[in-house]
Amino acid sequence: MYINGKKMGEDLEKIEIMNPATNEVIGKVPNGGEKEAEQAIKAAYEAFLTWSETTAYERAAYLKRLNKLIIEHQEELAQTMTMEMGKPIEESKGEVVYGASFLEWYAEEAKRVYGETIPTHISNKRLQVWKKPVGVVAAITPWNFPLAMITRKIAPALAAGCTVIIKPSKESPLTAIKLMELVEKAGIPEGVVNLVTGSSAKIVGQMMENDKVRKITFTGSTEIGKLLIEQSAKQVKRLSLELGGHAPFIILDDANVEKAVDGVLASKFRNGGQTCVCANRIYVQAGIYEQFVNKFSEKVKGLRVGNSLHEEKVDIGPLINEDGVNKVARHVKDAVEKGALIVTGGNRIEGEGTFYEPTVLRDIDPSMIIMQEETFGPVAPIQKIETDEEAVELANSTEYGLAAYVFTESVSRGTKLVEKLDFGIVGWNDGVPSAAQAPFGGMKESGIGREGGHEGMDAFLETQYVSIGLS
Numbered sequence: 001m002y003i004n005g006k007k008m009g010e011d012l013e014k015i016e017i018m019n020p021a022t023n024e025v026i027g028k029v030p031n032g033g034e035k036e037a038e039q040a041i042k043a044a045y046e047a048f049l050t051w052s053e054t055t056a057y058e059r060a061a062y063l064k065r066l067n068k069l070i071i072e073h074q075e076e077l078a079q080t081m082t083m084e085m086g087k088p089i090e091e092s093k094g095e096v097v098y099g100a101s102f103l104e105w106y107a108e109e110a111k112r113v114y115g116e117t118i119p120t121h122i123s124n125k126r127l128q129v130w131k132k133p134v135g136v137v138a139a140i141t142p143w144n145f146p147l148a149m150i151t152r153k154i155a156p157a158l159a160a161g162c163t164v165i166i167k168p169s170k171e172s173p174l175t176a177i178k179l180m181e182l183v184e185k186a187g188i189p190e191g192v193v194n195l196v197t198g199s200s201a202k203i204v205g206q207m208m209e210n211d212k213v214r215k216i217t218f219t220g221s222t223e224i225g226k227l228l229i230e231q232s233a234k235q236v237k238r239l240s241l242e243l244g245g246h247a248p249f250i251i252l253d254d255a256n257v258e259k260a261v262d263g264v265l266a267s268k269f270r271n272g273g274q275t276c277v278c279a280n281r282i283y284v285q286a287g288i289y290e291q292f293v294n295k296f297s298e299k300v301k302g303l304r305v306g307n308s309l310h311e312e313k314v315d316i317g318p319l320i321n322e323d324g325v326n327k328v329a330r331h332v333k334d335a336v337e338k339g340a341l342i343v344t345g346g347n348r349i350e351g352e353g354t355f356y357e358p359t360v361l362r363d364i365d366p367s368m369i370i371m372q373e374e375t376f377g378p379v380a381p382i383q384k385i386e387t388d389e390e391a392v393e394l395a396n397s398t399e400y401g402l403a404a405y406v407f408t409e410s411v412s413r414g415t416k417l418v419e420k421l422d423f424g425i426v427g428w429n430d431g432v433p434s435a436a437q438a439p440f441g442g443m444k445e446s447g448i449g450r451e452g453g454h455e456g457m458d459a460f461l462e463t464q465y466v467s468i469g470l471s
């Protein structure tokens, strides 16, 4: 743990971190709780007094240094990430670049936090809008993007003048620790970024109770997001929530089928299907259904599953743990029992680690659990649809509203369809829409607020209206 610039927690009981590809213990982290969370909050609170008074140019310089250090340590960060959560090494390297991009972009954005001057209605008054950092921020991050989900939160927070306590996921805290070493190297002042590992209930409990924490930013399940909404009510803490998704992927009959196949591959099998924005429900119009299923399945059959630290050219790593495999197996079993056909895959890969075959299911219908719940695994269920209206109705028939995808070459059909989709992110002929400069977040039960882009910066700023009476 890092609290006020010091490594802490040597004296605490430890939690073992497992490599899901081998089930080996690869590291241990302190099992921190309320006391450590409170110390970190105090450090962040004290550091806020000076950090919030630095200029945007000074903060930008720190962020740029950290961006450069992350890129310089790409290999080491990627190895750690792959070891602790299984993502193929090439994807981990990609995540390092993606994660660093938030620091670069918000280093620039720090200098563009503008207030406003409002025309006055009384001649001896001046009306202004100032922007202020919200204060101490608690960033609660998930295991599936152990670096990028931290930098997507802390880059705008630091740029805005806030200080931070990071609570990384218990499955993937080692990447976060490596990041803290770089925070230190970048010379970011003590207490500005703190890291507490350990019990979620105790650490997050303290973050929610402690009135010095003014903002919670969380990526994780809708279930936990709802609890945080309830708990934040007591002190009206600011909240940004990036929650679950159940992305529909619509392919209309005028789509470029090759592009659509590659789009689904990129979206569905990114991180082995363990991404909130992954394609979960694939709807293909009748005219190209057979063609799509055949071409797509051929490519899926060519995907290599394995431990990318020991094997070459791995496309899919292990799932995060046994619960992850069991959920995937339950979804496939239910679909098959209700009439789905397995085109390829459909089994757990026996032996060490939590591997599951990349799977394509056809003849899917909406009654199957896989079309109702987020799977978080490498399974692509494909349902045949007839009309654009049916596509919209099926796509929107969920409490989630994070990402959706549409493949059509027609600007008119695409525009009309996208306008009707209740999703915060839409990839139109694009399977991977995420970017540091674009707003990422969901409608409905997929969250509150946006990360990335200028919206991601607003999330860490308060608006202060100042009415000045002149003499």
Ligand code: SIN
Binding pocket: 144, 145, 219, 242, 274, 275, 276, 277, 434, 440
């Ligand atoms: C996520 O799974 O929440 C992150 C995916 C992304 O940033 O593209």
